[in-house]
Amino acid sequence: MRILVQRVTSARVAVSGEVVGEIHPDGQGLLALVGVTHTDDADKARRLAEKLWQLRILDDEKSASDTAAPILVVSQFTLYANTAKGRRPTWNAAAPGAVAEPLVQTFADALTAMGARVQTGVFGADMQVELVNDGPVTVLLEL
Known part of the structure; x- marks a missing residue:
């Protein structure tokens, strides 16, 4: 799994013009873009969640667990894009939806x-x- 984390003052995700997930923290929150590959499992997902929850990237070296900062989780298979050849990315390293x-x-x-x-966003939707x-x-978080 790859989690691209952004510290935010606000974030929202919409599908077909309708907001499906939104955070407006009093201060800071986190947007977590989550990519899954073929070898990932539930244990890794839980360990990365704990790592994110404890990650000290908020003001004064605090974590989301210290400040109760909200988190917006959005699936993002494109985190596993392979751009080594040519100009068109391939997505072979991204796990299929049934796994991810x-x-x-x-x-x-x-x-x-x-x-x-x-x-959260809506898995597989155009968001x-x-x-x-x-x-x-x-x-970028990885284990």
Whole structure:
């Protein structure tokens, strides 16, 4: 799994013009773009959720767990794009939806179980994501 994390002051995701997930933190929150590959499993999803929850990238080196910062989770298979050859990316490293969708949900559920306020996008949908990146701070999480 790859989680591209952005520290935000606001973020929302819409499908067909309708907002399906949104965070407006008092201060800062996190947008987590989640990519899944073929070798990922539920244990890795839970470990990455814990890593994100404890990651000290908010002001004063605090984590989302310290500040109860909200988290918007959006599936993003394009994090596994292969651009080594030519000009057209390939997506062979991205897990198919039947594998990826439950793992993205496991990631979001693990965050919720730890106490996070989680909003999500819609898996597999054509989503429009808006955010105000704070800092900017963008970090790639992998195990």
